[in-house]
Amino acid sequence: MEKERKKKQDDRFRIANREALIGVALAVFNFIWWFAFAYGLGDRTPEDYSYVFGLPSWFFYSCVLGFIIMALLVIFVVKVWFVEVPFDEEEGEQT
Template identity: 55%
Template sequence: MEDKRFRIAHREAKIGVILVIINFAIWYGFAYGLGRQDPTTYTYILGFPAWFFYSCIAGTIFMIVLIAIVMKFFFSEVSLEEEDEECTGK
């Protein structure tokens, strides 16, 4: 019988990969979407080009909030200690 901790670890690893893909998509989309323009036409937010602000600053803040939400609602605490033999049926 497979340890339930492995199922939890695999699920949480998949969620982690999804979060990385979301982060990359946000960064790439803004950096190469807005950053593709002629630099003389850039708009600025707080002194940063808009592409940089959205991809690096706002994107990072968004990901921190998203990760905190995912950690609270989708991740679970798992004991790393070996379970008792009675509980595992060994």
């Protein structure tokens, strides 16, 4: 019985670590996306900027589009890869 409970705890920690790594990967992807567009397109003089919906393209792609893509990615990741884990030992023993 004790071994079975320990295995369930190990599974919970394994799942939590996996989900934490996925969260870190999303944060790193967000930073790379933002940095690439903000400094890649924003290194020109303001007279040479192109505009999307009245915003400089570097700002639109890094902040507006980047936010939309990250929101969709987070929703997708949570719905597909994240699983519900019971936090109470009693709940874990019942399932």
